Amino acid sequence: MSTVAFAGIAILTLAAALAAATLQKLMHAALSFAVMFVGISAFFFFLGAEFVGLVQIFVYIGAVAVLIVFTILLTRHDVGKVRGFNWSGVFVAVAVFGGLVWTISKTKSLSIVPQQIKPVTVQRIGELLMTNYVWPLQCVGVLLTAALIGALILVMEEKS
């Protein structure tokens, strides 16, 4: 069953990803991108990291995808014009994929099945965030603030 679920999720995710990478229409690509993230978070649920999955949806679909479509909206005069496809990229990507798969297959220690696991509760994550990871948390807070301000400054109207 789980293998079936896994396969389903994998197919969904990869298909969405491929669509996002190759669709000609930017908007469709962006939406496929969102779908891909649904797939990814499904993977997370599948792997027992519910919280991460939820955060993934919350952040990527609720925020990043919206941002992307907004950007598409704001640059739409260009949307139709920018075409073209760099085929060398495909070769590179395929080469990398091949290399990675070869490496994975070569590494014997990777063919293992997971053990039974107690799910990571939100409470546990919260405790960790406030104890072991409190400094990274603060840093991320600062980073986000800086990114917010930086993004605002970047998109402010240039004074002529």
Next chain:
Amino acid sequence: MADSFDQIFIRAKQWLLSPISCRAPDWLIQVASSLLNIAALLGVFLTLFALISVLERKILGRMQNRYGPNRVGPFGLFQPVADGIKMLIKEDIVPARADKIVHFLAPVLIAATAILALGVIPYGRNMTPFIIDGGILFFFAVGSTTELAVFMAGWGSNNKFSMLGAMRAIAQMISYELPLIITVLPVVMIVGSLNPDKIVGAQSTYSLGFVPHWFVFTPWGATAFILFFVSGLVESNRTPFDVPEGESEIVAGHMTEYSGFKYATFFMAEYIGMFAISGLGVTLFLGGWHAPVHFLEFIPSYAWFFVKLSILLFIYIWLRGTLPRTRVDQIMNFAWKFMLPMAFTCVIAAAVWHYTGRGLRGWLWSLGVIAVVYVTLSILLDTRRKFAPRTYRFAE
């Protein structure tokens, strides 16, 4: 006896599952159980949607000193059926230059997310459809997808009214999503969990047997609830915050280019979103399915939940009948200048409440904190002074 009434739906589900529960593998039972939950959810809320759509029209009619729909069925109660049939048989018009796929997917997505959000609310004792550890987070995660759907509708229609409406909707949804989430934070903080069941459980006790420990009865809870409710109004694009689809301004906003069943889906999604947000409000602040006084516990829990939900829905309708539409800039200003600081104040007040012992002292302290911030904000945001006495230049 009361217990059996209370658990009647659970029993029913177990009974339905019993044929397969012995032989079938676990996952099959799980899937079947989930399907049953979904079916029940859809059944209940689509009925509720039908009921509310007609009730709203009737109540509004009463408020406007008219009858409202009263032709179809007794008291016009079958009006939604008629409307549904009409919608289904209407021509589905898709603009020629629309992005067909997106145009099609938008109502699907918006309805799906609204219904998904309903899945984590506890409707009664042991009556939570999907028990997720981070249920509240799930609620908001799927809720935030609505924005994408609205955008898709606006974009896919390739119409300037659609686009503008979508932009307005997204702008105000993003703006109010912050206070919405932050007003939930104090509750999560105090309970220490994102699990809706645990939140309801935390409100289950009573002082002196008749004062329920609902969070709405604490200063921060009350404030948070009001803020939550207002944000919920905005999130579901209800009057007085219905600028994205205000027909007198931009036709119907992002729904302009929709017709027929797709339009009905949007309409339904809006209502279901309303139910969801009200349900969450009930869960978070109004004690969920708990009775308001101890001795009324014998009445089934889901009854209490739907009573509270109905009251909130009535307030929605009531507000629609009462208040005029606000201006876009006022909505945004209100969100960033008032709602957000007040929401943060709630968080602080909740912390104060917690650290001063959750008793009367904490009650007064948190009240003080909120009062101070509220007064300060009122003074700072007071715009009355800015109006000069009007001079009639051409009247003399």
Next chain:
Amino acid sequence: MVGLISALILIPLAGAIALYIGQPKNARTVALIFNALSAFYALLLWQKFDATAPGLQIAERHAWIPSIGAEYLVGVDGLSLLLVLLTSLVFPFAFCAQRLERGACALMLVMQAALYGTFTAQNFVLWFLFYEMSLIPAFLLIKIYGGENRDFAAVKFFIYTFFGSVAMLLAFLGIYFAKGTFDFATLAGLGKSGLLTGNLKWFAFAGIFLGLAVKVPLFPFHTWLPDAYQTAPTGVSMVLTGGLSKMGVYGFIRLLVPLFPNEIKIAGPWLLALVVCSIVFAPLAAWAQRDLKRMVAYLSINHLGYCLLGLFAITARSTSSLIDTQAALSGVFLQIFNHGITAAALFYFVGLLEQRRGLRGIDDFGGLMQRTPLLCGWMSVAMFSSLGLPGLNGFIGEFLIFKGSFAVAASVTAIAVLGLLFTAVTFMRAMQSLFGGPLVESCSGFSDLIRSEKLVIVPVTLLMFAIGILPQFIFNIFNATVTHMARLFA
């Protein structure tokens, strides 16, 4: 918690930063406020200082760059405290002397911090850091705010001192590679048994000697000094002579003598010869100067020569008795302090004259006694102090130096006494031509000392008298240190 000495170092730096950031209108007042603060801290240091203990006190030790043995170690003994007090005294004096621009004030404050650091650091790396740190503001002050020919003077000054510093740094690296430490106390303990071997020790010795001799300066490495002092603004000249030149003498006492006791004994006669040249030729050259500032600059060389005379005399011979060593060391310490005050005061007066006349050639004045008797009177006090008149501060230091060095190097001392004579001749000539004779037309509009100038000069002069008549309070600062060092050197 920032320690007392660290605070002392940081206050002027804070002042400099405040001046740069705050851009106050009246930079000098701000600088003086910070100076008052640092003076207060210096007095606090004095108050906390245990005069009877010989070793390092009020020390702060923090790890800094452990991999090269550099650590933040500051502390004071009697000598350091004396110099810290001198610095705290000279800088306000210099700030009062001249209304410097904001940038100059800031640079002066940086220099002050560097001086505090130099006089308290007990680890070579730290010491060298501060030592060099003082060089840059001095260079900029001359270069930017100097008078005629300032570019040349500044570059000369910089290259000279920097050359010396590089030599010293190389020498110290050699020592470090041999002994693996930069700590003064540790190195001093190793000095007796020889830090280095073979020719290397002579290179190291020469390097350190060169670096310090340039700074003092010692004949014949002194030619930057007249140019620099002449060109620098009055306040800067005061600081250069009152503070910066002390770093060299301090270095000799703190570094060269403890680290190379054996080498000094061998090189002693040559060093003494250089010192005597310094003592004799400098006032002679001063006599020939037409520019008052240059004259005072040359006399400065002479006075610092006395310090080195005492130091080299007692260390060059192994025969010196304890009493002579102590006398000479006490004299050297006192002379350092005295010269700081007196030379600064002389520059101050030259500055006053220049301010009134616009020129400072010795022939540009005449008959001032009739017009400005107070100015002449107080200036005479400074001059007499400089030429070692008993009752003023200069005498006791010089007496003790000569007393200590006569016992071990009578002939050298006898020649050095000529320096006293030439100094007197120089000053007498200056006084004759400035104060004496009929009033020169161009000086007839001079104003006498005004209140603010009196407020500056009277305390300083009173200090000169105090040291000249009842010097015990100064001796108390460093008596224990002198005793300790004398044991070490003997």
Next chain:
Amino acid sequence: MNSWITSNVWLIPAAPILAALLILAFGKAARRAAAPFAVIGQLTALTMSIFAFVPTLHSHGFRSVQNFTWFTFGEQTLRIGFVLDPLAAAMLIMIALVGLCIFVFSIGYMAEDKNFSRFFAYLSFFSGAMLGVVIANSLLLLFVFWELVGLASYLLIGFWIERPSAAAAAKKAFITTRIGDMGFFLGILWLYHRSGTLLFYDGGRGCLESVGLLALGASATFIALLIFCGAAGKSGQFPLHVWLPDAMEGPTPVSALIHAATMVAAGVFLVARVYPIFLVGAINGVTPSLTVVVWIGVATGLMAALIAVAQFDIKRILAYSTVSQLGLMMVSLGVGGVAAGIMHLLAHGFFKALLFLGAGSVIHGCHHEQDIRKMGGLRRLMPVTFSTYAIGMMALSGVPFFFSGGWTKEEILHATSQWPRSHIPYYLMLVGVFLTALYMTRQIIFVFFGNRRAASEHVHESPGVMTIPLIVLAVCAILFSVVLTPAWPWLENYLTGYPARFDPHLLIQPMIIVSLALVGAGVSLGIWMYRRAAGSDPIQQAQPALFRFLENKMWIDEIYDRTVIALAAIAARFSDWMDRYVWDGLVRGVGAIGHFLARLTTGADERVINAGVDEGTVGAHGFGRLMSRRHSGQIQTYLGAIALGMLALVLLYAWLG
């Protein structure tokens, strides 16, 4: 009271110094208070000096010492102290008394000076420093006061600093005495080094006491000579006498104070004070150092007397006479007549002050004219001045019996004649005595007798404030002889520490006859030579070359100017030149070499290395172009490169692991 003053003897110099500080502190406001302050200070000092004198009478060889620590350096202490013994006590009274007279005189003499108050401050300061010299019990302390005396004399000589000549004279005085002082300083250092103490008397451990003297050994001669350098500088001994006549540029009371009573006496006093050092290793009272003292004294005395004969400035004559008398005192000390020397010093203090003040009175009367050729006939116009001046002149000339100078001179001649080493000093001294009588007669005839000349037109007698000191001093000059007579040599015995007995038979000594004869000859010759002289000098007419030689002070100043000073100036120029061109030139040369090397390497770089590098550069340039095509600014190209690099790493990892 007596014991109080012996333990607080430092108050004596403190009083005038305090007065000086007060006057200075009040500045110009103190013009009216200046003189009272100064006089009160001096009066206090005089009173205390008398109090201090009293205990010294009680026991012979009285000596009271107060030593204390000045400061501690390292573990050593530097001790100084004050001493009160007959020598000090006698000097104290003389200085205080003469000083008081001069102070009073100055009130009149300086009445119109605009820096009146400053003058009194300087005077008081000088007086205090001089009193300090006398009571110092440490060579260092003595040196301190000694230098302060020098400073005060500098200030006083240069009091009229607006006159270039005064400024120059002050400078000359200071520097010349400083030359001697450097020797003195070295002597102190040497002494300190050898004996370990600078205290004169320290309960047996002082440097003038047996233990200290023993430690000196052979170096005593040199120490003594070095100290004598200082004494020579202050007391105007040859060859350092040149400053003294020039110092007449100062106001006349200053001349009186400095050159009569006090400062110049300091040198003699110093020698007397440290006499035990001079005596170390004496054989029959003769040591090399004392021999030097004698010969210097003789040379000075004779030379100055000769020069004095050919001077026309009233004060200069007196100045040279002072130098001459100081030479006499030195001879006396050198030959062993310490008491005689000091007695002459004391007596000389009185009558020379009298003479100077008299000269001041004359100058004041003649409206600051100092040339004796322009005076004349003042006898009747200034009777008080004349009579007192005459008393002073006779005391100076050594007229016996009534005048103190006669007795002391006779004592000196007596002592000199007893000198075992040689008799030449004795004969030369006789010449000196003769010449003294001659030039004093010459002076008095020029000034007071004969006809009135240019400067004596509107002459008037000086006011009482000036004449009363003259009278007081004149009385002193006469009465002082009471304690000097051989019949009752009270002072001598007081100084040497023996009780005095009255023996009138000793009144007439053979030396008296010699003395009387010489003085008589001198005075007679003078009267005979100068009685008709009017405005010009008979010797000048008779021996113009000789006279010019003497008039120009034997050209010693000129010789110094051409030799020592010129040499020093050249040395200064040379030092400066060396500095500017040689040392600095060396530095610049090094800089230039650096510059040259820099240019050389630049050239080498450009022509040699660059050529090679250029070729390489061209290749590199081509390669760079090739590579730069890859750097198109296309981020995707970069990204691709990164991806390939990553792939390579992954493969490498996989291959390795």
Next chain:
Amino acid sequence: MPTLSMLLVVSAALFCIGLLAALSRRHAIFILIGIEMMLAAANLNFIAFWRFAPQPAPPTGVMVAIFAIAIAAAEAAVGLAMVIAVYRHFRTTNVDQLDQLKG
């Protein structure tokens, strides 16, 4: 249950698709999308390795994934803002034409 290597293959595929998007598409937004994909693939790996680690394991992988998401969000915000700024300035989002450092 699938093995770890299967998950890794999926994430490698995701990564390469992201790489493809970043390398091949001309539009700047695609590059950003590609980068986000690659980050997601990395997150997937983190979670997978945590999940497949011998139990009980500290949830380090989860924490890193959470932080990575936060940082990726910030990166996306800034990146998109840059796209907009660049578009305003150059009137294009074609990265082929954006090959100059000069503005």
